[in-house]
Amino acid sequence: MKNIPVIMIIFGGSGDLAHRKLYPSLFNLYEQGLIHDNFAVIGTARRPWSHEYLREQVSDAIHETHDQVDENEVKAFASHFYYQSHDVTNVEHYVTLKKLAQELDDRYSAQGNCLFYMAMAPRFFGTIATHINDQHLTGSGFNRIVVEKPFGHDLVSAEQLNKEITASFDENDIFRIDHYLGKEMIQNIMPMRFTNPLIKNIWSGEYIKNIQITLAERLGVEARGGYYDTSGALRDMVQNHIFQIITLLAVPEPKDLSSDSVHQAKQELLKSLIIPTPEEVKKNFVRGQYLGSDTTFAYKKEPNVDPDSTTETYVAGKTKFTSGPIAGVPIYFRTGKEFKEKKTRIDIVLKHINNPYGQAHSNNITIEVDPESKIYITINGKKIDEPGIRREDLTYAFSKEEMAKVPDGYERLLHDVFVNDSTNFTHWSELKRYWEFIDAVEDAWQKENEAGNPEIAQYLPYRMGPKEADNIFESPTEHWIYE
Numbered sequence: 331m332k333n334i335p336v337i338m339i340i341f342g343g344s345g346d347l348a349h350r351k352l353y354p355s356l357f358n359l360y361e362q363g364l365i366h367d368n369f370a371v372i373g374t375a376r377r378p379w380s381h382e383y384l385r386e387q388v389s390d391a392i393h394e395t396h397d398q399v400d401e402n403e404v405k406a407f408a409s410h411f412y413y414q415s416h417d418v419t420n421v422e423h424y425v426t427l428k429k430l431a432q433e434l435d436d437r438y439s440a441q442g443n444c445l446f447y448m449a450m451a452p453r454f455f456g457t458i459a460t461h462i463n464d465q466h467l468t469g470s471g472f473n474r475i476v477v478e479k480p481f482g483h484d485l486v487s488a489e490q491l492n493k494e495i496t497a498s499f500d501e502n503d504i505f506r507i508d509h510y511l512g513k514e515m516i517q518n519i520m521p522m523r524f525t526n527p528l529i530k531n532i533w534s535g536e537y538i539k540n541i542q543i544t545l546a547e548r549l550g551v552e553a554r555g556g557y558y559d560t561s562g563a564l565r566d567m568v569q570n571h572i573f574q575i576i577t578l579l580a581v582p583e584p585k586d587l588s589s590d591s592v593h594q595a596k597q598e599l600l601k602s603l604i605i606p607t608p609e610e611v612k613k614n615f616v617r618g619q620y621l622g623s624d625t626t627f628a629y630k631k632e633p634n635v636d637p638d639s640t641t642e643t644y645v646a647g648k649t650k651f652t653s654g655p656i657a658g659v660p661i662y663f664r665t666g667k668e669f670k671e672k673k674t675r676i677d678i679v680l681k682h683i684n685n686p687y688g689q690a691h692s693n694n695i696t697i698e699v700d701p702e703s704k705i706y707i708t709i710n711g712k713k714i715d716e717p718g719i720r721r722e723d724l725t726y727a728f729s730k731e732e733m734a735k736v737p738d739g740y741e742r743l744l745h746d747v748f749v750n751d752s753t754n755f756t757h758w759s760e761l762k763r764y765w766e767f768i769d770a771v772e773d774a775w776q777k778e779n780e781a782g783n784p785e786i787a788q789y790l791p792y793r794m795g796p797k798e799a800d801n802i803f804e805s806p807t808e809h810w811i812y813e
């Protein structure tokens with residue numbers, strides 16, 4: 331693999347994301363030789379750490395995620411890490427940071443290549459982008475920036491943030507990361523759709539009755555109540571992960587697999603995304619909050635949550651496109667906290683056909699994304715020793731050994747940033763469209779809140795969310811496949 335020269339600056343170097351995901355992923359890429367002799371990482375955060383302390387943290391992060399490691403390799407890798415105590419709101423700190431980056435660029439012959447990673451609370455993204463620009467932190471080689479979610483809080487704030495970032499970076503150099511796009515089964519959606527005549531030929535409203543996407547979380551808001559109460563399930567999960575999945579399911583076949591062609595196809599599709607009216611929001615969306623149990627808090631009683639909060643911990647909704655292969659097909663989605671289990675799955679429900687055997691199950695295609703990775707198709711056949719039809723699943727799955735080789739989403743996506751492949755990142759025009767949709771729903775809910783009669787369904791913890799979500803289907807013959 332190519333050895334890419336680069337100085338990487340991580341804003342939020344003492345944080346959870348850096349520790350659990352970025353450091354282990356970078357180590358794996360180092361082991362593969364993608365970054366090796368000519369790279370250095372500057373971790374920044376407010377705490378007064380030393381270079382040595384950061385290196386210990388990096389080493390711990392690798393030991394926590396790897397069963398067996400060569401200690402010399404870990405040591406050699408960690409020696410590329412430097413710590414800079416840095417308050418992102420203090421302009422002078424950017425001057426020191428720039429000096430360190432330049433020194434390291436010389437020491438490691440990084441050819442002026444810079445990679446900035448915003449791995450901290452989103453309210454700081456704009457400030458960091460502004461100071462990267464006014465303190466001229468960019469180098470003389472390539473300059474790329476990775477921005478974590480959420481990118482904005484609504485369309486207006488996303489536009490503002492985008493303006494601040496594009497002051498220093500071209501659209502092609504901005505990597506808006508959504509780790510769902512690095513997941514094995516999400517990356518399998520396009521190959522599954524476009525290489526199997528069996529699937530490709532039925533991918534239309536003629537055969538598909540509806541599509542259902544579920545992103546279920548088992549946990550409640552835990553320690554994140556303060557942040558979550560300003561966000562909610564729609565902004566936290568639908569605006570990014572669910573819309574990325576919807577887009578991959580509905581996109582027309584791109585002319586080739588280049589990043590430009592894939593994004594062009596997605597953008598063409600998204601023009602035809604139907605933005606719901608307030609009446610449609612009322613009819614097609616359900617928001618909910620979890621109740622407490624003997625052992626758990628109700629959402630409104632969680633620490634740092636407003637006791638009168640209208641923030642949803644659950645949302646179910648419907649969307650459609652007017653163009654593309656599945657134009658007109660209803661796409662239902664739901665996500666929330668305190669479901670019965672953690673699960674991400676996609677169900678493609680096919681229409682029934684008339685047949686001489688009478689009752690037969692519809693063929694469904696299910697993509698399980700988490701915690702298992704598999705695709706299965708339900709098919710019908712005859713029962714062996716009695717009249718009637720039985721159904722079985724045909725499964726496409728991986729062996730344990732294969733699964734062990736699947737890289738973490740972050741490792742995949744960081745690899746893509748280093749090799750400058752933006753296929754699996756969110757383009758601004760896509761993000762903008764997602765926010766237009768989310769804002770329409772949020773505005774409708776806000777109006778309901780202001781009128782004093784918000785419909786917020788309450789649901790019991792560790793089940794399947796509120797029963798009201800069973801009523802968003804277009805026809806009485808539709809229901810949630812995963813129950």
Ligand code: NAD
Nearest residue numbers: 342343344345346347375376416417418449450452478479
């Ligand atoms: P975190 O709270 O653990 O870390 C935040 C970091 O920012 C810390 O290093 C902290 O010291 C630093 N910081 C805070 N205020 C600062 C200031 N004024 N100046 C300089 N540094 C400051 O957060 P996290 O969980 O690592 O999340 C970071 C980002 O990654 C967020 O945008 C989050 O949405 C996103 N993300 C995190 C995860 C995850 O698994 N943790 C997953 C997906 C996305």
